Amino acid sequence: MLATFERMLEAGTVPEVWQLYLETVAGFGFQRVLYGYSLDQQGDPYGLDNAVYLSNHEAAYMDTFIGKEMYRDAPMVRWAAENVGAQSWRHVARAYAEGTLSPAARRVIEFNRLMGIVTGYTVSFKDVSTRSKGAIGLVGGPGMSQDAVDEVFESNRRHLIALSTLLHLKVTNLPRQGPRALTQRQREALEWVAEGKTTQDIAVLMNISTAMVEKHLRLAREALDVDTTAHAVAKASRLHMIFSSDA
DSSP, rough: HHHHHHHHHOOOHHHHHHHHHHHHHHTTTTTEEEEEEEOTTTOOOOOOOTEEEEOOOHHHHHHOOOHTTTGGGGGHHHHHHHOOOEEEEEHHHHHHHHTTTTTHHHHHHHHHHHOOOOEEEEEOOOEEETOOEEEEEEOOOOOOOOHHHHHHHHHHHHHHHHHHHHHHHHHHHHHOOOSSOOOOOHHHHHHHHHTTTHHHHHHHHHOOOOHHHHHHHHHHHHHHOOSHHHHHHHEEEEEEEEOOOOO
């Protein structure tokens, strides 16, 4: 396991660290995984805007669960939004059997079962920002009972939580692209704004006209899908698109 941690620490891209994670948890019987991270909730902990999703679920599942926002009514997603730690799916199965879930939540459980998603465990992470939230759902393999899932997870709790937390930290700290990529000049202009420089200062520092500085900043705002330069700086910083050697 230490070798896996070392490889994940050395990984320089999100796809690389994600593949290492999938290979490792598959060895514990978790063959399907869904990771989600909302880095700017803006009052909506379930919003798709500014969210990152990684999954090896089939496209048909993701198109409905994420694309049609069925996840909003998923009991374990709601648990993850309000809690930190690890939670078995056992209590959801019990609530479904007892008829205490809402109709919308029941539809989610029935859809999951139709797609072969019956048992599992959820890990919800503690984030530094109150506007961010990350969690991961580990699905038990075919024919794996909730008893078996719980036994595997509890027997390897420290490893699985550490592994999942490392994935989360890598994903949230590696550079990511927004709706569109920033050019080197757009990143440079945003970095100077972040340093408190005026448009005139930036023009001198970048050896370009003030009109060109304003153009770079306008295109950066469009690429990041924000209205103000201040918001562009904040968002690019959260996405590690500026002040990053790997951007």
